[in-house]
Amino acid sequence: MQKMMGKYVVYLSMLGLLVCLACSEDKKIGEVETLTLDYELPQGKSPADDRIVEIYEKYGSYILYEYTDKDFYYDSDINFGRTYVYQLLDPQCVENMVDLLDEIWFDLYPEKFHQQTLPYHVFLASDLFYEDLFGEIVREPICTGAFSAVVSVSTEMLQELTSEMKLELKNSLQIKLWKFWQSYNYIELPDEFYEVSNYVGVANTDESSPNYARARGFVDGYNQTTLWYTSIDDWNAGTVSQKSDLYTFIECMLTRSSEEWEDDLAWPLVKKKYDILRNWIQKQYGFDIQVVGNLFCE
Known part of the structure; x- marks a missing residue:
């Protein structure tokens, strides 16, 4: 009887070891997958690269002008109920875009607030649109997801921005951001x-x-x-x-x-x-x- 019990103990120990190994392997696989969301900065093709690195070092937020479909569509909240099509921004126009974001976003809030609210990714684009139920193309300058935001301004517009254009972009961006912050409890209101x-x-x-x-x-x-x-x-x-x-x-x-x-x-x-x-x-x-x-x- 003791011999039989000894065998059971050995078998159970081996089974437990195999389960632990399996869990350990699963964890490693999961960790490798999440690491694919990280990016190397600077991306290296824009005069604004140093500023983008500085933003990341302050807030842990990636401002990206080079990314793939896998990056863009990873945040399912952005594409919930529709499929966006985007156009990458010319790296030589990124500095103009960062200047704009300084005016209508980054310069408006203190550092501590940015650390609390900036999305993990901010994708820069020159075009962003989707097709509605009637087959019409709908363009949007801003969209937000669970941990990403997309800001789209055409090359032509970036080169000739007026105060009226900036006002419209500021309003669209701020409304989307605050709805996002409220929906995900990033901020508290009384x-x-x-x-x-x-x-x-x-x-x-x-x-x-x-x-x-x-x-x-x-x-x-x-x-x-x-x-x-x-x-x-x-x-x-x-x-x-x-x-x-x-x-x-x-x-x-x-x-x-x-x-x-x-x-x-x-x-x-x-x-x-x-x-x-x-x-x-x-x-x-x-x-x-x-x-x-x-x-x-x-």
């Missing part, structure tokens, strides 16, 4: 914001009504042709959602100048929510979000 407005029922456009949208503390979204608050976000509950309200406020703060805020801020609840967000962001993250809104507006 619950106090939600305590100001009543979210039950649909606000209206009659300024004499106590149910008027601005009287309830709501504002119009960026570049919308219809008032977002005239529709119900949650048809089952019949309410305006807190999420839509916060997104809309942030969009407006990113895209409106101080002057463009004046009419809305004449309404007490709008001003209260504006002040809550602006002061919170200043205190928590060390920058004034209205500076982002003012850029190229004045």
Whole structure:
């Protein structure tokens, strides 16, 4: 009996050793695969290479102008529900692109905030588009994923950027970035914001009504042709959602100048929510979000 038990112990020990070896091999294989996501810097073909290396050393974020389909399509969130087609940016135009990103992104936020929020990859492209359900080509200057962002500006545009063009690119980029940061909890915003407005029922456009949208503390979204608050976000509950309200406020703060805020801020609840967000962001993250809104507006 003891002899039989001894055999079982040996067999079980050998089985355990084989399992450990298998797990060890699997781990090594997994580690090798993840290493393929790393890149050598400088990439070596652009006058902006030193600046790109400096960004990586500060924040651990790769600014890439040479990459493959495997790199680009690795982040499935970027291509969720659509397949983007991209065109690589000429390395000689990369410095112009980095100059632009300095203006509309990097120079707007403190170093600590970048360390918290910069994507792992920032792919630079000269074209970025997809085909919609109707077969139409849709071009986008910016798209974001779980750990990547793509910024696309044509060579021609980079050589003749006007303040109006920069304003449009800044607005598109900042809206995408903040939605990304909020969706993935990269940043925290105050619950106090939600305590100001009543979210039950649909606000209206009659300024004499106590149910008027601005009287309830709501504002119009960026570049919308219809008032977002005239529709119900949650048809089952019949309410305006807190999420839509916060997104809309942030969009407006990113895209409106101080002057463009004046009419809305004449309404007490709008001003209260504006002040809550602006002061919170200043205190928590060390920058004034209205500076982002003012850029190229004045």
